[in-house]
Amino acid sequence: MSFFKELKVAYQAGDKEWYSGRASQLENQYWHQSILVSDLENLKISTTKGFGIVGYVCDAGVKKNQGRIGAQKGPKSIRAKIGRLPIHFENRKVTDFGDVICLDEDLEDCQKALSKTIHKLILNNILPIAIGGGHDIAYANFNGIKEALKNVSENKIGIINFDAHFDLRAVEIAPNSGTPFHQILSENTATSYFAIGIQQQANTKELFEIARKRKVSYVSNLECETFDEALKSKLNKFLKKIDYLYITIDLDGFSSAYAPGVSAPSALGFTPNFVYKALAFLLQSKKVISCDIAELNPDFDIDNRTADLAAKLVDYIVQKA
Incomplete structure (x- = not known):
């Protein structure tokens, strides 16, 4: 595909066959009836706001981070669950723009390809919802946002990360799913980063020290029992x-x-209830420019529980944005 020339990646355009669900004689009852599909080559400038789903088929970063591989299968599982969801929103145009696919574990090229995709979607008045894939998706998504805003005078970007981990490890041998926010903050000193759900037992003392030096805001998992006024004030x-x-x-x-x-x-x-409330609060700000959902590994899922959660998060973002 010419859009990704000189990058070692594969690309597959959006496909209606990825979405299926209950048959209905009525229109617009389920996602599989209403989802649109396209490819990036044919994307045209639109004055109407839309949403764009794009898959990041890559777990090279997870492998390099010594995690359980399988996240490259995440986008397929999420779409299978999205298609079955009933629609409870109106005047929302949602298009699936297909998959960016990592080849030969070339993480950096896959990240560059997703960045180009995010950049193009934003410039075409589309709010990207990327589905992964490892959390190295964050470095790619951020760079796409940054490129889209390079000619905007007021372009301070903030990152909210719902996560047990800071993902602030410095790059030693190669970037991976544990390094994206260290990379972002090292290259973009004006960027603000807020992590929600940090677990002490999932982060070393060194990572807490890096967070302190980088002036990272965070709340621990123990502060995420309820979405209370204290957290609203911080946000x-x-x-x-x-x-x-x-x-x-x-x-x-x-x-x-x-x-x-x-x-x-x-x-x-x-809990999902906590994240739903937090998302509704954040989306009300009308400052959200891009989203992603990372680290689904279908190989270890139980009754497609995690895929179902990810699909419902996509649906909720579309409803509330």
Whole structure:
């Protein structure tokens, strides 16, 4: 595909066959009836706001981070669940723009390809919802946002990461799923980063020290029992100092009761109810420019529980954005 020339990746355009569900004689009852599909080559500038799903078929970063591989199968599992969901929103145009596919474990080229995709979607008035894939998706998504805003005067980007981990490891041999936010903050000193759900037992003392030096805001998993006024106040302060917000959700931040199918499951994570409330609050700001959901590993899922959660998060973002 010429759009990704000189990059070692494969690309597959969106396909209606990825979505299926209950038959209905009525229109617009289920996602599989209403989802649109396209490819990036034919994307045309639109004045109407839309949503764009794009798959990041890559777990090279998870492998390099010594995690449980299998996240490359995540986009397929999420779409299978999305198609079956009933629609409870109106005037929302959602298009699947296909998959960026990692080849020969070339993580950097796959990240560059996703960045180009995010950049193009944003410039065409589309809010990207990327589905992965490892959490190295974050470095790619951020760079696509940054490129899309390079000619905008007020372009301070804030990152909200729902996650058990900081993902602030410095790159030693090669980037991986544990390094994206260290890379972002090292290259973009004006960027603000807020992590929600950090678990002490999932991060070393060194990572907490890096977070302190990088002035990273965070709340621990113990502060995520309820979406209370204290957290709202912290998020309001964060939102006031940025122009655009990028939301990234690592599914391993959820309790393994809800998300067993991830690279690093934990019983101590937050609940879907907490994240729903937080998302509604953040999306009300109208500053959200891109989102992604990372780390679904279908090989370790139970009754497609994690895929179902990821699909419902996509649906909720479309409803509330």
